[in-house]
Amino acid sequence: MQIEKNAMAGTLESSDAMVTVEPAETGIELEISSSVMNQYGRQIKATVLETLERLEVTSGKVTVVDKGALDCTLKARVECAVFRSCEKSAAGIPWGGVIK
Amino acid sequence: MIKRPTPERFRLRRTMMFMNAQKPGLIKDAYIYGCDSIMLDLEDAVAENQKDAARFSLYHALTTIDYGKTEVIVRINGLDTPHWQEDIRVCVAGGADGIRIAKCESAQDVKTVEAAVEAAEKEFGVEVGRTLLMAALESPKGVLNAYEICSASDRMFGVAISGGDFRKCMQTKFDPSGIDMLVARGQMLMAARAAGIQCFDTVFTDLDDNEGFEAEVRQNKAMGFDGKSLINPKQIRLVHEVFAPTEKEVLQAEAMVSAFREAAAQGIGVFTVNGKMVDVAFIPGAERTLKLAKACGMYEGDLV
Numbered sequence: 001m002q003i004e005k006n007a008m009a010g011t012l013e014s015s016d017a018m019v020t021v022e023p024a025e026t027g028i029e030l031e032i033s034s035s036v037m038n039q040y041g042r043q044i045k046a047t048v049l050e051t052l053e054r055l056e057v058t059s060g061k062v063t064v065v066d067k068g069a070l071d072c073t074l075k076a077r078v079e080c081a082v083f084r085s086c087e088k089s090a091a092g093i094p095w096g097g098v099i100k
Numbered sequence: 101m102i103k104r105p106t107p108e109r110f111r112l113r114r115t116m117m118f119m120n121a122q123k124p125g126l127i128k129d130a131y132i133y134g135c136d137s138i139m140l141d142l143e144d145a146v147a148e149n150q151k152d153a154a155r156f157s158l159y160h161a162l163t164t165i166d167y168g169k170t171e172v173i174v175r176i177n178g179l180d181t182p183h184w185q186e187d188i189r190v191c192v193a194g195g196a197d198g199i200r201i202a203k204c205e206s207a208q209d210v211k212t213v214e215a216a217v218e219a220a221e222k223e224f225g226v227e228v229g230r231t232l233l234m235a236a237l238e239s240p241k242g243v244l245n246a247y248e249i250c251s252a253s254d255r256m257f258g259v260a261i262s263g264g265d266f267r268k269c270m271q272t273k274f275d276p277s278g279i280d281m282l283v284a285r286g287q288m289l290m291a292a293r294a295a296g297i298q299c300f301d302t303v304f305t306d307l308d309d310n311e312g313f314e315a316e317v318r319q320n321k322a323m324g325f326d327g328k329s330l331i332n333p334k335q336i337r338l339v340h341e342v343f344a345p346t347e348k349e350v351l352q353a354e355a356m357v358s359a360f361r362e363a364a365a366q367g368i369g370v371f372t373v374n375g376k377m378v379d380v381a382f383i384p385g386a387e388r389t390l391k392l393a394k395a396c397g398m399y400e401g402d403l404v
Contacts, residue, residue, distance in 0.1 A: 009153050015125035072160035073124040080156040089152035091186045095159055095193030096224055100101070 001082055003060035009080035010069075017069040019048075019077040021085050022061040028052060034066035047071050051078040054098055101163045104172070107197035107232050109257045111171065112395045113137050113298060114327040114343045115336050116260075120145035121174070122154040127161045130170070133333040134340075137171035142187050143178070143202050151183050155190045162194030173234065175200040179209055185216055191231065192220035198232035198257065203265070205242045210235060210252035217255070234258040234300075238265035243284045246291030259292050260329060261285060263302030276312055278319050289324050298326040307332055317342045344396040345389045352376075353386035353393070357403045360386075 003023045010018040032044055044066055051074070052062065062078070069077070079099055083089035093099055115135040119126045121142050130138045140161070146154040158174065174196045176187035180203070191199050201213050213233060221228045233255040237243050243261070250259050261284055267273055272280040285301065292299035301320045304313045317339050320328055328339050345353070355373045360383050363371050370379040393399035 009156075013123065013125060015128060016123075069124060070128055070164075072164040073128070073157065076124075076153070076156035076160045080153045083156075084152065089156075090182075093155065093186065093190070095190055099156070099159060100163070 001055050001057055001086055003057060003082060003085045004087075005085050007081050007085035009084060010073075010077035012065060012067055014067050015069055015073065017064055017066040017074055017077050019074075019081045020063040021078075021081045022063075023085075024059050024061045026059050028057070028059065029061045030064070031062070032064045032066065034064075034068075036066070036068050040066075043071070044074060047074045048078055051075050052082070054100075055079065055082050056098075057082055102166050102195075104162075104167070104195050104197065106227075106230060107171070109232055109255075110298070111136075112392065113171070113258065113300065114395075115330055115339050116173065116300060116327060117330045117333065117336065118145070118175070118303070120154075121158040121161070122146045122150050124157060124161075127157070128165060131165075131167045133336055135170065135330065135333070135336045136327065137173055138167070139173050139175055139200060139329070140196075141175045142183070143175045151177070155186060159190050159194045162191075162196055171197050173198040173200055175202055175236070176213075178203040179212060184213075188213065188216045189220050189223070192217060192226055193224045195226070196231065198234060200260070201233060201235045202262075203238045203242070204235035204249055205237075205239060206245050207248040207252035210249055210256065214253050214255060229255065231255065232257050234260065236260050236262050237284075237288060238262040239269050240266075240284075243287050246288045247294055250291045250295035250297050256295070256297055258298035258300055258326065259288060260300035261288055261302050264305075266302075276315065278316065285323060285325075293324070299324070301325045301328045303329045303331050304335070305331065307334070310338075314338060314342070340396065343392070344398065345393050347398070349389055350393040350398050353389035354399070354401060354403060356382060356386040357390060361403075 003021045006022045008020045010016050012018055034044055048064055113136045116137040116139050117135040118139045118141055119130055121140040142154050174191045176199055177183035217231050218228055234257055235249050289299050304316050321342055356378050359373050387404055390399055390404040
């Protein structure tokens with residue numbers, strides 16, 4: 001998928017994360033801030049990058065403000081933001097396909 | 101991916117706690133509270149512009165979090181919204197045990213949902229018939245059509261009333277005596293029993309009114325409800341206490357079931373236990389008491 005326009009998903013509540021995606025020319029530019037950066041920063045980064053790779057997103061600026069989200073929440077927020085950026089988040093989601 | 105066991109159509113459902121599927125802080129450890137079922141909500145708790153995000157969140161919760169023995173039901177959006185079909189797809193793909201149909205008004209509503217569920221089961225390679233259904237009656241029309249709704253599908257395990265919407269339609273408000281909902285509760289209970297499915301009461305929304313809550317739960321039990329919808333974990337314990345059988349009831353039920361089995365083997369149909377006449381008609385009730393007692397930790401025998 002390609003990030004087509006700015007989109008956001010998630011909240012700043014505890015156990016959640018707010019993910020923003022913006023189009024970019026080349027490559028993934030990832031910015032993470034987290035309330036648990038020291039303990040989990042590396043894992044958050046890995047989960048976000050894995051999710052983007054699964055969605056075949058190769059370029060874009062991705063900002064994650066993490067409030068202690070579990071991996072499954074991070075995945076859900078990244079996926080939703082990317083699908084929103086393509087206006088494809090409302091129906092026909094490939095559950096169990098690229099979303100897994 | 102968590103593979104949930106095949107849902108049981110008839111199981112203990114004393115407490116069914118609502119939680120917003122869009123809030124990770126709530127759904128990540130919902131099983132620790134010990135309610136019989138959790139109800140992940142895609143409907144009213146989720147704002148109109150967050151329906152998509154709630155589904156992504158729900159899918160990953162269903163496939164990642166081990167809810168153990170807690171049943172996982174999802175409340176989908178009404179059939180008059182643009183959301184319900186995608187809601188059904190995500191429920192089935194994620195392996196939810198059941199789906200609650202909001203604002204159900206006719207057997208046709210149940211059949212419409214059933215057709216979409218079956219299509220989703222085929223799409224996602226889920227065994228056809230696995231996903232259970234329950235209906236929420238929220239309007240006078242729904243209550244009047246309760247029997248046709250309850251008997252509309254083999255997937256139906258229960259029916260619940262939604263007090264907020266129903267009172268709005270009836271132009272009444274909450275009354276501590278329950279008079280505002282008496283006819284609706286009674287009609288729905290009779291329809292559910294006639295169709296052989298379970299019946300659940302509405303939520304009690306004033307979390308500070310403990311006496312009012314207890315009075316309502318006791319009335320629910322006296323009327324014959326199987327359980328109650330809840331909005332807060334602190335409501336669980338009281339419902340389990342009120343719905344638990346008394347020690348005397350458990351002993352009597354145990355005596356009846358074991359005496360019946362012995363008598364039946366000897367070809368005797370009617371006999372007495374502790375001075376009370378017992379025949380086959382009493383046995384399903386006694387067995388239900390023992391099952392309930394087992395779930396409450398009051399009975400450890402092997403009769404059920």
